[in-house]
Amino acid sequence: MIVARIRARSQEAERRWKVRRDVSIATSARQTSNLRAEDGYSALIRNLSENGMLIETHAPLGPRDAFEIALPDHGECVAEVVWVKGELKGCRFFTPIPQAVVSAAVLRSPAEGAAQDIYDELRHVRMALDHEEQRHMPSALSIPGLVLLLVFEVLVVAMLIAGSA
Structure with missing residues (x-):
């Protein structure tokens, strides 16, 4: 059983240039005015698009504050807070990602409400399928088998040549 959810919001409803995808990615953020590693904050990316994201963090970020955030498969990028509602912060990237x-973030992000045992079960099923495929794949032919196959091919070619003459 596969559990997944990808929800796209329409551009008309969101009034955004790019569609945001729901994700759940734990990462870290730090203000660009204070780039010491020890001053970073944990953050949870709730949705993501090429132009922006929604994060949940305790970081003291307000509108127009710039910060760096680590994105999987991309590294650090700089974003700016556009709006704040409690721990939620709507942000836009200075440079689109x-x-x-x-897409990679959506694929890596667990489906909402999915438990770890579902992912473990999927992994075990995939391993069982791989094992079954390997079991049914022909093993390498032995030297005598290869010689017999070669002799058979030579006989077939000789019969074709004799038949055409």
Whole structure:
């Protein structure tokens, strides 16, 4: 059983240039005015698009504050807070990120409400399928088998040549 959810919001409803994808990615953020590693904050990315994201963090970030955030498969990027509602912060990237990074984040993000045992079960099923495929794949032919196959091919070619003459 596969459990997944990808929800796209329409551009008309969101009034955004790019569609945001729901994700759940734990990462870290730090203000660009204070780039010491020990001053970083944990953050949870709730949705992501090429142009921005929604994060949940205790970081003291307000509108127009710039910060760096670590994105999987992309590394550090700089964003600016556009709005704040409690721990939620709507942000836009100074430089858009590639669509491939958004897609990878969606694929890596667990489906909402899915438990770890579902992912473990999927992994075990995949391993069982791989094992079954390997079991049914022909093993390498032995030297005598290869010689017999070669002799058979030579006989077939000789019969074709004799038949055409």
